[in-house]
Amino acid sequence: MIRFDSVTKTFPGGTTAVGGLTLEAPTGRITVFVGPSGCGKTTSLRMINRMIEPTSGTITIDGVDTGSMNPDELRRGIGYVIQHAGLFPHRTILDNVMTVPRLLGSDKAATRSRAMELLEVVGLDPDLARRYPAQLSGGQQQRVGVARALAADPPVMLMDEPFSAVDPVVREQLQDEFLRLQDELGKTIVFVTHDIDEAVKLGDQIAVLRVGGTLAQLDTPERLLRDPHDDFVADFVGRDRGYRGLAFQKAPRLPLLDEPTVRVGDSAGRLREVAAGEPWVLALDEEGRPQGWVRVEAVRDTLDRTLLHRGGTVGREGGTLRAALDAALSSPTGKGVIADADGRFVGTVRAQDVLAQIERQQPPVEEGVG
Ligand SMILES: Nc1ncnc2c1ncn2[C@@H]1O[C@H](COP(=O)(O)OP(=O)(O)OP(=O)(O)O)[C@@H](O)[C@H]1O
Numbered sequence: 001m002i003r004f005d006s007v008t009k010t011f012p013g014g015t016t017a018v019g020g021l022t023l024e025a026p027t028g029r030i031t032v033f034v035g036p037s038g039c040g041k042t043t044s045l046r047m048i049n050r051m052i053e054p055t056s057g058t059i060t061i062d063g064v065d066t067g068s069m070n071p072d073e074l075r076r077g078i079g080y081v082i083q084h085a086g087l088f089p090h091r092t093i094l095d096n097v098m099t100v101p102r103l104l105g106s107d108k109a110a111t112r113s114r115a116m117e118l119l120e121v122v123g124l125d126p127d128l129a130r131r132y133p134a135q136l137s138g139g140q141q142q143r144v145g146v147a148r149a150l151a152a153d154p155p156v157m158l159m160d161e162p163f164s165a166v167d168p169v170v171r172e173q174l175q176d177e178f179l180r181l182q183d184e185l186g187k188t189i190v191f192v193t194h195d196i197d198e199a200v201k202l203g204d205q206i207a208v209l210r211v212g213g214t215l216a217q218l219d220t221p222e223r224l225l226r227d228p229h230d231d232f233v234a235d236f237v238g239r240d241r242g243y244r245g246l247a248f249q250k251a252p253r254l255p256l257l258d259e260p261t262v263r264v265g266d267s268a269g270r271l272r273e274v275a276a277g278e279p280w281v282l283a284l285d286e287e288g289r290p291q292g293w294v295r296v297e298a299v300r301d302t303l304d305r306t307l308l309h310r311g312g313t314v315g316r317e318g319g320t321l322r323a324a325l326d327a328a329l330s331s332p333t334g335k336g337v338i339a340d341a342d343g344r345f346v347g348t349v350r351a352q353d354v355l356a357q358i359e360r361q362q363p364p365v366e367e368g369v370g
Contacts, residue, residue: 001025005060021209026205028186029204031205033191033193034207034209034236035216039212040213053067076154081146081149087133093133093144097144098111098112114151122143138167139170142174156190160192179202225248226241249358251319252318259281259348266303267303268303271294279295280294287343290343312327312330313336321361
């Protein structure tokens with residue numbers, strides 16, 4: 001556990017970046033620092049590994065005052081990932097990942113094979129190992145940054161806007177893989193972002209900071225959305241927080257509809273027969289996984305992949321109300337595709353039925369509390 005106890009940082013010139021911060025980041029969990037620009041997120045993060053020294057107060061890791069530790073030793077137990085990955089431009093990807101273990105004197109062959117493993121763990125092709133950072137995309141560079149931070153297997157990871165410099169699609173992929181990785185690794189992570197959606201998605205708990213570096217609210221994402229303590233937090237988490245909150249509401253009993261289904265390669269005649277007058281049918285692959293919707297009248301000869309509408313998202317059986325609603329609203333037919341845990345199609349759901357379920361499940365949001 002990382003504990004901040006009345007931590008203050010006033011820079012020469014008089015700016016108080018962090019003003020008496022007290023909070024705990026539990027072991028094995030992701031704590032997200034979020035807040036407007038200049039609220040002291042980065043300063044708070046960098047005080048943990050003593051890249052910045054606090055003016056007053058203490059930070060302890062598992063009860064040990066970091067101020068009493070040798071900074072080099074402290075940093076050996078702390079991985080650090082920043083925006084744009086911060087890779088060494090003149091070293092290969094492999095050498096970048098091997099940097100810290102090599103500095104710590106680890107055996108070269110063992111470090112190399114571990115580094116190759118880590119590239120795979122973060123979803124990179126081992127063939128990229130010999131390239132230089134400039135020869136990789138932004139998203140690939142961020143993955144290398146994460147692999148490098150993991151290389152010394154530190155129990156603590158500090159991450160400062162690690163996914164901010166990449167496009168939204170890659171960013172979502174990186175977030176998903178990061179969560180999958182954390183499921184396996186269980187690191188103690190402090191993660192800085194200015195994006196409330198990212199905070200809600202990744203955080204086990206979220207610390208909302210105000211300018212001046214004071215704590216506005218420390219809570220689980222769910223409670224933060226449901227019960228922001230004051231106007232500042234409410235404004236920061238946004239007016240659509242009710243919709244975001246659906247991400248935490250399980251949808252156990254949605255009424256699923258049967259759907260006519262076809263395969264890519266089926267004839268136009270077969271489509272018409274299966275559709276039985278419906279304008280759309282759903283195409284599945286050999287394993288029964290949804291591939292996309294097809295407008296029956298658009299198929300002249302046989303159904304080929306170019307005729308598939310692939311825009312809609314797929315909800316999971318037993319997943320969240322937000323995912324089910326999103327599936328329905330993003331579908332060209334107004335019906336959301338729901339699949340089981342193996343990705344096989346189980347039925348569709350209409351937005352109106354998801355909304356009815358929301359009304360049944362949603363306790364009223366109390367306004368003006370706090
Ligand atoms: N080295 C420094 N010297 C003087 N002031 C600084 C220094 N570093 C940061 N500050 C100031 O401290 C405050 C907090 O900065 P910090 O970078 O921690 O904020 P942040 O929340 O991470 O912001 P952003 O989201 O814009 O990155 C700001 O007012 C900033 O200008």
